[in-house]
Amino acid sequence: MKRNKRYLIILLFTILFVGFKSKWTFLLPHHFPTPHYNFKKEELTEHKIELGRVLFHDPILSKDRTISCASCHSPYNAFAHTDHALSHGINDSIGRRNAPALFNLAWQKSFMWDGAINHIEVQALAPITDRREMAETIENVPFKLNRSNKYRTLFYNAFQDSSVNGQHLLKALAQFQLSLISANSKYDKVKLGHEQFNAQEKNGYELFLKNCNMCHQEPLFSNYEFVNNGLAIDSTLNDFGKISITHKSSDSLKFKTPSLRNLSYTYPYMHDGRFTKLNQVLNHYTKGVNQSTTLALELKNGINLTANEKVDLIAFLLTLNDEEFIRNPKFQFPKNNL
């Protein structure tokens, strides 16, 4: 009898434990650090993510219904805009920065190249209202969505409220983007013991740890800090980065360190897309660094790499491509709902 009781208590506890753990926290990669985003406070749900996916791919968010988030953040390019140095918006407007790739956003503390956005839920406000991107007013989006029965149903399923408001719109978009987790590259498989680096990749990995890991910290391949990496100022853009947000001279020319994951799909590189090839990027770090007062200490003397070392380093960097991520059907155009 007593024994049975004990089992019953243990059973009850396991039920509670399993029950409380959400389906989505199980998806967080084991070899990743604790995310910055608090999934316990704001749990991801299937309906909210699906609504977010529909909104992400729907040009209804833009003023003239021509541009969707996916226009510049295409799933097949790891949600970047391959081959476009600067972002494209409505009426063929050209933006002033490169559309960044979107993945592992739950580990980022701030958003945009200059960190202007402090929370993923309010990020979408920027591209929706920017006159060079979607040029819409944030008041008008819920108005348009409220006239669609499809959206009223989707919002009801997600939030138990069929009337669309700004908060729910932004939360749904955030949930879809938070679900974009890329952790199935060859590098990840090696880390989890399922695969092995070849000799070249292994050498490249060692070179990476010695020369790049300070800023492009594994396993996310960025510490998401803001640094001046010695790019010469482009006088046609005059973009000085984070200083425009903080007004602090110490933030001059600082931009967010991007992750190196999926780098084959996300060219061109840098905040203004000035480099199209990985070789150009490495050449910048070995002999092109521009000296200035806010330059990252690690780059004061440049990085020394021989031609052979560069080849090995690139071989390693290519193991960061996550093909499963870019082909994941859960992230593609929602055929059933659009």
Next chain:
Amino acid sequence: MKILNLIQQCHLELKIILKFELYSFFIIRFLACLLNILVLLKSSFKRNTFKLITTKHLLLLLSLLSNVGFSQNSAINFAFHFGNSPLVLDKKYAFKNDSISITKFRFYISDIEFLNNETITYRLKKKHHLIDISNKTSIQIEATNNFKFNQIHFNIGIDSITNVSGAMGEDLDPTKGMYWAWQSGYINLKLEGKCNTCKTRNNEFQLHIGGYQSPFNTLQKLKINVKENKPLAIIVDVKAFLQEFTLENNCTIMSPSAQSVNLANYFKKLISLNEEK
């Protein structure tokens, strides 16, 4: 009503069970839900609840009657003025050898506390209130609360924690036009209009004052002594605010900056009490 809500909730949970296959946890919650309904049904059949409700209402009524001074007008009312006259949108007013008109005016009030001899006696549950001249504005206080006060504290603006907590609802919904899109943060006060001293397009001035991070923090804390336990009629005088600085040099302010901090220091000039009431 309550029962209906519960039934709906149970139905929803059943749907989740089918979808998520986390049987154990949800079945327990589903059963708990059913139990709840049963208890509710049982108690309402007993009619005891009726009695309870009526006594509760009676008590409420009594407390209302006993505190005529405050509870009858249990609200904070806002009246918009331009100097001595009421403020009407798009109307021209004389201002510093020139004329001025206001086209848009709204601001946030947050963390309202009532104090009696320096001790907090009541804190409003709703933390943030958008005060907008184009909406008839008053803040309701739950009539059930019986408290004494001779001082009121509140902020003009939104605190820094709310500013970094993602997408908010109701008065804080970014669709209210009080949130910056390109750089995260609330606009604490928005005042727009026309004045010939502004050498801008159509002589328009746009003051969007916000910023929650040091050194550009624009939140202002106000402490006002008031008549004991009397309803509050607050006058918001735009002229008193505009008089404090040279508008000509501040026609367009739309980001957190030293200029916005400077103007935020004059927020307190906006607020005064209508002593007649």
